[in-house]
Amino acid sequence: MVQEVGDLNLSVGYALKQAAAALRTAMDAGLRPLGLSVSQYSCLELLGQRPGLSAAELARGAFVTRQSMHAVLLGLEERGLLERAATAPQGRALPTQLTAAGRAALTSASRIVAAVEQRMTQTLTAGGRDRLHADLIACVAALSTDPAEAGGDNPSAALDANQSALPSDNPASALGPDSSPE
Amino acid sequence: MVQEVGDLNLSVGYALKQAAAALRTAMDAGLRPLGLSVSQYSCLELLGQRPGLSAAELARGAFVTRQSMHAVLLGLEERGLLERAATAPQGRALPTQLTAAGRAALTSASRIVAAVEQRMTQTLTAGGRDRLHADLIACVAALSTDPAEAGGDNPSAALDANQSALPSDNPASALGPDSSPE
DNA sequence: GAGCGTATGTCAGGATGCTGACATGGTGCA
DNA sequence: TGCACCATGTCAGCATCCTGACATACGCTC
Numbered sequence: 001m002v003q004e005v006g007d008l009n010l011s012v013g014y015a016l017k018q019a020a021a022a023l024r025t026a027m028d029a030g031l032r033p034l035g036l037s038v039s040q041y042s043c044l045e046l047l048g049q050r051p052g053l054s055a056a057e058l059a060r061g062a063f064v065t066r067q068s069m070h071a072v073l074l075g076l077e078e079r080g081l082l083e084r085a086a087t088a089p090q091g092r093a094l095p096t097q098l099t100a101a102g103r104a105a106l107t108s109a110s111r112i113v114a115a116v117e118q119r120m121t122q123t124l125t126a127g128g129r130d131r132l133h134a135d136l137i138a139c140v141a142a143l144s145t146d147p148a149e150a151g152g153d154n155p156s157a158a159l160d161a162n163q164s165a166l167p168s169d170n171p172a173s174a175l176g177p178d179s180s181p182e
Numbered sequence: 183m184v185q186e187v188g189d190l191n192l193s194v195g196y197a198l199k200q201a202a203a204a205l206r207t208a209m210d211a212g213l214r215p216l217g218l219s220v221s222q223y224s225c226l227e228l229l230g231q232r233p234g235l236s237a238a239e240l241a242r243g244a245f246v247t248r249q250s251m252h253a254v255l256l257g258l259e260e261r262g263l264l265e266r267a268a269t270a271p272q273g274r275a276l277p278t279q280l281t282a283a284g285r286a287a288l289t290s291a292s293r294i295v296a297a298v299e300q301r302m303t304q305t306l307t308a309g310g311r312d313r314l315h316a317d318l319i320a321c322v323a324a325l326s327t328d329p330a331e332a333g334g335d336n337p338s339a340a341l342d343a344n345q346s347a348l349p350s351d352n353p354a355s356a357l358g359p360d361s362s363p364e
Numbered sequence: 365g366a367g368c369g370t371a372t373g374t375c376a377g378g379a380t381g382c383t384g385a386c387a388t389g390g391t392g393c394a
Numbered sequence: 395t396g397c398a399c400c401a402t403g404t405c406a407g408c409a410t411c412c413t414g415a416c417a418t419a420c421g422c423t424c
Contacts (some may be wrong), residue, residue: 015318020202063203135196
């Protein structure tokens with residue numbers, strides 16, 4: 001009854017880890033020419049889709065802690081890719097926005113990342129991609145609906161995929177803008 | 183033509199990252215009572231399935247560099263969970279094996295991880311799990327069949343799911359994954 | 365046998381991310 | 395009003411992992 005992991009090659013978790021590692025490596029390699037790390041790109045992408053996000057919100061969206069995101073923000077700000085409000089208009093949250101240079105960098109980076117993602121899913125059908133996406137979201141939901149996982153600076157307490165944190169833009173349909181090239 | 187990422191909530195890559203982060207967090211939380219990190223558990227699990235693996239082989243299996251695995255091995259060896267041959271029977275590779283304590287720790291850890299994985303996939307059907315697994319493997323294969331990604335200490339150059347390193351494999355599971363179109 | 369390429373183990377340094385902690389600003393409640 | 399509570403920004407310390415480098419051991423070719 002007490003189940004163990006069994007053959008790793010049959011483990012969904014192992015495959016998930018493997019896929020995430022491969023994706024990260026590919027993104028890293030693709031973004032390196034731009035001088036961007038995956039974390040930095042994630043930050044830019046989030047800001048591009050939702051200008052004015054605070055550091056803590058960005059951290060949740062990128063699955064890192066506030067502290068890590070803080071360091072990322074410092075680097076990007078120093079490079080002139082984003083601006084942070086000097087004073088908090090309300091509360092302590094400092095809204096962050098991309099600069100023109102930041103938007104330009106994001107455009108290049110986003111193209112690269114989209115190509116990587118397209119390459120990753122090239123052997124799947126369009127329906128297969130949606131199915132995989134839905135399965136992954138279901139896994140996230142199943143793991144996050146656990147009492148023990150909530151609270152604190154836990155990065156996994158991130159914005160879940162169809163929720164409030166990114167409300168402004170949810171116009172796209174199931175077959176988003178980047179589907180079915182070819 | 184030039185595709186960008188589009189809405190993050192529709193991105194398979196984003197969902198993959200999210201799922202991997204959630205899984206890692208859940209595993210971390212589950213393993214903490216045992217005093218094991220995810221990397222340490224991965225190492226034990228690999229050794230349990232394939233005694234005598236070298237550090238470099240373990241590194242590939244756990245998607246980290248040899249150097250990182252080296253540090254993990256030192257820690258586990260110091261805790262008496264594994265033994266490394268003092269001299270290389272052939273080449274430079276030092277075969278590594280679990281001690282009795284290591285096997286005991288692995289049994290506990292494996293149970294915990296299996297429970298996490300089971301929880302993660304609880305909303306999927308058995309066929310859905312296999313499908314997800316197959317899709318993930320397909321993604322890994324698609325990313326790794328790129329010339330630019332090969333070589334060096336790259337952790338993503340790991341043992342792919344149907345290869346020599348874990349001989350007991352049978353990745354094409356019995357339920358017939360119809361989802362690998364090619 | 366000498367030379368080359370590759371794989372491995374190992375050390376040193378640095379980048380990244382996390383935990384812990386503290387101060388500040390907002391909110392809810394007695 | 396006062397106070398507990400929570401979210402945020404930020405600093406300090408530590409763990410993990412990576413890149414770079416070097417030495418060693420094997421297989422291959424000449």
